[in-house]
Amino acid sequence: xxxxxxxxxxxxxxxxxxxxxxxxxxxxxxxxxxxxxxxxxxxxxxxxxxxxxxxxxxxxxxxxxxxxxxxxxxxxxxxxxxxxxxxxxxxxxxxxxxxxxxxxxxxxxxxxxxxxxxxxxxxxxxxxxxxxxxxxxxxxxxxxxxxxxxxxxxxxxxxxxxxxxxxxxxxxxxxxxxxxxxxxxxxxxxxxxxxxxxxxxxxxxxxxxxxxxxxxxxxxxxxxxxxxxxxxxxxxxxxxxxxxxxxxxxxxxxxxxxxxxxxxxxxxxxxxxxxxxxxxxxxxxxxxxxxxxxxxxxxxxxxxxxxxxxxxxxxxxxxxxxxxxxxxxxxxxxxxxxx
Amino acid sequence: xxxxxxxxxxxxxxxxxxxxxxxxxxxxxxxxxxxxxxxxxxxxxxxxxxxxxxxxxxxxxxxxxxxxxxxxxxxxxxxxxxxxxxxxxxxxxxxxxxxxxxxxxxxxxxxxxxxxxxxxxxxxxxxxxxxxxxxxxxxxxxxxxxxxxxxxxxxxxxxxxxxxxxxxxxxxxxxxxxxxxxxxxxxxxxxxxxxxxxxxxxxxxxxxxxxxxxxxxxxxxxxxxxxxxxxxxxxxxxxxxxxxxxxxxxxxxxxxxxxxxxxxxxxxxxxxxxxxxxxxxxxxxxxxxxxxxxxxxxxxxxxxxxxxxxxxxx
Numbered sequence: 001x002x003x004x005x006x007x008x009x010x011x012x013x014x015x016x017x018x019x020x021x022x023x024x025x026x027x028x029x030x031x032x033x034x035x036x037x038x039x040x041x042x043x044x045x046x047x048x049x050x051x052x053x054x055x056x057x058x059x060x061x062x063x064x065x066x067x068x069x070x071x072x073x074x075x076x077x078x079x080x081x082x083x084x085x086x087x088x089x090x091x092x093x094x095x096x097x098x099x100x101x102x103x104x105x106x107x108x109x110x111x112x113x114x115x116x117x118x119x120x121x122x123x124x125x126x127x128x129x130x131x132x133x134x135x136x137x138x139x140x141x142x143x144x145x146x147x148x149x150x151x152x153x154x155x156x157x158x159x160x161x162x163x164x165x166x167x168x169x170x171x172x173x174x175x176x177x178x179x180x181x182x183x184x185x186x187x188x189x190x191x192x193x194x195x196x197x198x199x200x201x202x203x204x205x206x207x208x209x210x211x212x213x214x215x216x217x218x219x220x221x222x223x224x225x226x227x228x229x230x231x232x233x234x235x236x237x238x239x240x241x242x243x244x245x246x247x248x249x250x251x252x253x254x255x256x257x258x259x260x261x262x263x264x265x266x267x268x269x270x271x272x273x274x275x276x277x278x279x280x281x282x283x284x285x286x287x288x289x290x291x292x293x294x295x296x297x298x299x300x301x302x303x304x305x306x307x308x309x310x311x312x313x314x315x316x317x318x319x320x321x322x323x324x325x326x327x328x329x330x331x332x333x334x335x336x337x338x339x
Numbered sequence: 340x341x342x343x344x345x346x347x348x349x350x351x352x353x354x355x356x357x358x359x360x361x362x363x364x365x366x367x368x369x370x371x372x373x374x375x376x377x378x379x380x381x382x383x384x385x386x387x388x389x390x391x392x393x394x395x396x397x398x399x400x401x402x403x404x405x406x407x408x409x410x411x412x413x414x415x416x417x418x419x420x421x422x423x424x425x426x427x428x429x430x431x432x433x434x435x436x437x438x439x440x441x442x443x444x445x446x447x448x449x450x451x452x453x454x455x456x457x458x459x460x461x462x463x464x465x466x467x468x469x470x471x472x473x474x475x476x477x478x479x480x481x482x483x484x485x486x487x488x489x490x491x492x493x494x495x496x497x498x499x500x501x502x503x504x505x506x507x508x509x510x511x512x513x514x515x516x517x518x519x520x521x522x523x524x525x526x527x528x529x530x531x532x533x534x535x536x537x538x539x540x541x542x543x544x545x546x547x548x549x550x551x552x553x554x555x556x557x558x559x560x561x562x563x564x565x566x567x568x569x570x571x572x573x574x575x576x577x578x579x580x581x582x583x584x585x586x587x588x589x590x591x592x593x594x595x596x597x598x599x600x601x602x603x604x605x606x607x608x609x610x611x612x613x614x615x616x617x618x619x620x621x622x623x624x625x626x627x628x629x630x631x632x633x634x635x636x637x638x639x640x641x642x643x644x645x646x647x648x649x650x651x652x653x
Contacts, residue, residue, distance in 0.1 A: 019489045026493075027501050034505035154636040156582045158589055159625045162604070165613060166622070177614070222643070265491060269579075272496035276586050280608060291590060294504050302504050306497040314492050 004325050016318040023310040027303050028080050032073070039063040041297050042093050089304035094296035100304035103289060108308070110180055111285035114201060115274055118208040119267075126213035127259060130220025131252050134228060137243050146217065153214030158276040161207035165280070168203060176200050178282035204281045208274060219262060223255035230254075257328050264320035268313040275309075376641025382634035386447060386627070393444035413439070413619050433603075433620045434610045443627060446598045449511055450581060451631070453599070456515035457580035461522025462573050468523065469530025470557055473538065484531070487524040495521035496586050503592035511594055514587070518580045526572045533568065537561050567646030574639045578632060585628065600624040 039060050064070055071079070083089070089100035132138045133146050152160065169177040181187065182196040227233060228251065236246045278287025286305050293301035393399075413431040430439035472483040499517055503509060509517075537543055546556050587593050588601025589608070607613075607621035 015485065015488055018485065019492045022489055023493045023498070026498050030498070030502050031505040150636075151633055154578055154632040154639075155629045156585060156632075158586065159629055162608075162613070162621055162625055166618060170613060170616065218640070222647070268492060268494035272494045272583075272586060275496070276589055279590065290500065294500065294590060294592065297504065299504070302501060306501055309497055310493055313494055317492050 004322065008325065009322075012318060012321045015321075016314055019314040019317075020311055023314070024081065024084055024307060025077075027306050027310075028077060031299060031303075039069065041299075084307060089307065090300035092293075092298055092301050094293065094298040094301065100300050103301060104286070104304055104308055107284060107286045107289045107305075110283060111274065111278070111287070114204055114208075114278075114283065114285060115270065117201070118205045118212075118274075119270060121205075122209050122213045123216055123259075123263060125209070126216025127220045127252075127256060129213070130217040131224055131247065131255070133217065133221045134224035135247055135251075137247075150214045150218065152211050153218065155211045156276070157208045157211050157273040158280060160211045161204065161277045161280050164203050164207050164210075175203050180284040200283070204274075204277050204283050207277055207281075208270070212270070212273075215266070216259065219259055220255060223258060224251060227251050227255045257324075260320060260324060260327065264317040267316045271309050271313055370645045373641040373644050375637045376645065379634045379637030379639075379641060382630060383638065386631055386634065387451065390444060390448035390451070393440075397441060397444055399438075399441040399445050413623075430623060431619045433606065434612065434615075434617065435606075439619060439623055442598050442603055443600070443623060446600045446603055446624065447627060447631075449597060449599045450584065450601065450628070453511060453515045453518065453584045454577040454581040456512065457518040457522050457584075458573055458576040460516065460519035461576055461580075462526050462569070464519075464523035465526025465572070466530055466562075466569070469527040470534060472527070472531045473534025474553065474557065480531075483527065487527045490521065491524045491528075493521075495583050499583065499587055500590065500592060503587060508595045509593075511597055511599075514584060514594060515580075518583050521583070522576045522580060525576070526569070529568055529572055530565065533565055534561065537564070567642055571639055571642040571646060574635055574642065578635045578639070581628075581631070600628050 042063050043056060043060055069076070087101050089104070092098050092100050092103055095103065129146050129149075132142060165177065168175045176182070176199055180197065180200050181193060182200070185193050185196045187193055233246065233250050236250045237243075274285075275287035275290060277283070278285045279291045282288060286309060289301060290305045292298075293305065411428050411432040413429065428438050428440070430443070432438055433442070468483050468487070472480040495518065498521075502517060543556060543560060546560050551560070584593065584599070585601035585604075588599055589605050591605050591609075593599055593602055593605075601624075603624045604621050607617070607624075610620075612618075612620040
């Protein structure tokens, strides 16, 4: 397919399926060892909500039957796996009887929007700065300015989020503190709503961007240094090609390849970081959904959100793996030679 | 015919002496005296010592109970409220009247300990699996490689969220063990790749020809060469472990009764410290964590430069 060797394709597909399979199994397995009984949680919720729980034993038995807890474990497991394939993620106990998939469908676009925006900006800025840090024609001043930003590199986004919130929302009052759009705005495709979404999304995105672009800068810097001494770069320079042309077509093009692999692997971390950012900003995405579910001990939602996020991570790694041979023909050739 | 001594000869000799790698290896040229490495280690050492000495010098019993002056700002940020408090609370108190300084003294070593334990376990597992995969090869290598590829994609935070939510309260050590389950993949990959490339290098083949045992080759010949990489991987793992632990704690899923830096931040967010302008409550642990991460990053960058001489040129 598209010149990608079949063995490579099969290999990556197996890894993808295995990843999702192992993660889904872990998510199913862990609560089985837990002392917490979902039926009892549901019953106490009903009692707290003022429901009639006179014959609690009978209700518990009924709930256990409804949740399928009376089946043998292997049947429960197979049912669960089958349901995952059709995205039947069960029913939320906290906002009963809404299906988990509906809750996720409402939250997912917010998370994806925020993620794509911050990830793309981070990757572009980070790699550009990394390349310029090494290039011999970059003004000295940049070589001093860029490393000072590196100091933020390993700080998790949740910490930068707290600081940005304090500066821009509480002290300066420039941007809203929480939420994903204004309370007074009706969702719809008009400017009032869109500008509100942008206003509310700026700080969460910024808190991810300021602390993660440095990772790419550092990586790119290392890769550019190793490309710098290569014969083909020296030859290109000796041929008298324009320095900018050499930078883009010879150095960056070769140095960026490992960054793309790192990008795929980093997505899992980015997702986790973003969940926490969403939690502190009260942003309506998967992070907030997960956090509320933890507070409510709503297991179906916790499992559902975890499953979808793991699926997203594995899928993006898989896609990058598929695109990679198209940008780097060496992969294609070496795989073909191996088969 | 008389031989005139070549005037260049002595100079040539000194030039050669300068190029001699052994004579160049003086105290100031030692790659381990890397400024980033030294700065990072220095900062980290101060933080660790602060936890150890602080416990001896400062009364930390009030961490769990709290006392009367609530929401007292740190020294130097005096306001009217300050008059009731004396210098007993140099970093102020939180909304429950707990002494911030005491919380940081107790919380910092706990946070660092989670990172260190998780990394040591992950690292040992990684070294073992990486060597096994690289040396044994075949099916074993395939299995280990696929498993580490698969596990590297799964975000640890999510599996741990499911775990913590299922089991409730956990101890610090338990948490460290859980996180360690996600810390072996990158050292495994690193070691495996290095072992595969080293296997083909001359000195390993020499050792094999001289009849050295596999154990000897692995631990006496190869492991010393991997040390800078292993240190780097270890530090990166400590960072990841701490980020994961802090993430869980901020979601309210860490140890419930033991103060950690993440737990302090969780309490602060939940009590609305941001809106009430109690900046020191969340700001101090945040600043301390940030300093810790910067120190770890500097160490990591320093180690990169130690193990990759090309990076030193810039």
